[in-house]
Amino acid sequence: MRRKDFLVFIFLTILIVISLAYWLSYIEIPKYSKRFIRLENVDKEKYDYVKRITNNPIFKNNKVEFYVDFINWQSTVDIRGNIFINYGTLNSPCLDFTIYHELGHLQDGVRDDQIKADYFSVAVLGPDKTFDCVMWLFNRSKGRLGWYTRLDVYARLFAIKNGLKSKEDFERYMTNDMLKE
Numbered sequence: 001m002r003r004k005d006f007l008v009f010i011f012l013t014i015l016i017v018i019s020l021a022y023w024l025s026y027i028e029i030p031k032y033s034k035r036f037i038r039l040e041n042v043d044k045e046k047y048d049y050v051k052r053i054t055n056n057p058i059f060k061n062n063k064v065e066f067y068v069d070f071i072n073w074q075s076t077v078d079i080r081g082n083i084f085i086n087y088g089t090l091n092s093p094c095l096d097f098t099i100y101h102e103l104g105h106l107q108d109g110v111r112d113d114q115i116k117a118d119y120f121s122v123a124v125l126g127p128d129k130t131f132d133c134v135m136w137l138f139n140r141s142k143g144r145l146g147w148y149t150r151l152d153v154y155a156r157l158f159a160i161k162n163g164l165k166s167k168e169d170f171e172r173y174m175t176n177d178m179l180k181e
């Protein structure tokens with residue numbers, strides 16, 4: 001009986017020590033996990049380049065923070081005005097497109113309208129470069145996109161080629177086209 005109590009005591013002590021170590025390792029909670037590092041700390045030159053793009057007067061929101069994302073193959077944006085650039089994209093010829101597109105998402109009324117976000121790139125870089133970069137992004141996905149997202153990509157490519165500026169534009173175009181037949 002005493003021996004059993006002792007073993008329970010040892011077991012509980014080990015458990016408490018492990019929990020304490022686990023808890024202590026989380027005491028310094030960073031703003032973001034190591035997956036994200038501020039762009040200026042990764043590549044100062046690219047940071048200055050990206051900041052120059054941000055200063056384009058077509059963007060109303062200039063209070064944007066840039067992070068490098070070392071895991072996700074796509075670049076993303078959050079509602080707080082942070083842009084997460086995929087590391088591979090940082091060193092690609094489509095960095096400018098990516099920045100225009102993601103900054104586009106942060107403008108009023110764009111949200112998840114990919115066609116509207118693309119249009120910010122079209123306005124500055126032109127339809128050909130934007131088209132090539134959406135294709136480039138599609139190829140980068142290496143089949144990781146679901147069929148719905150694939151349809152979204154086709155819609156984006158079609159919209160760029162035909163000068164459509166938003167999802168509503170695209171839907172209107174498709175509906176009118178179908179009604180004509």
Ligand SMILES: [Zn+2]
Pocket residue numbers: 101105114117
């Ligand atoms: Zn997007």
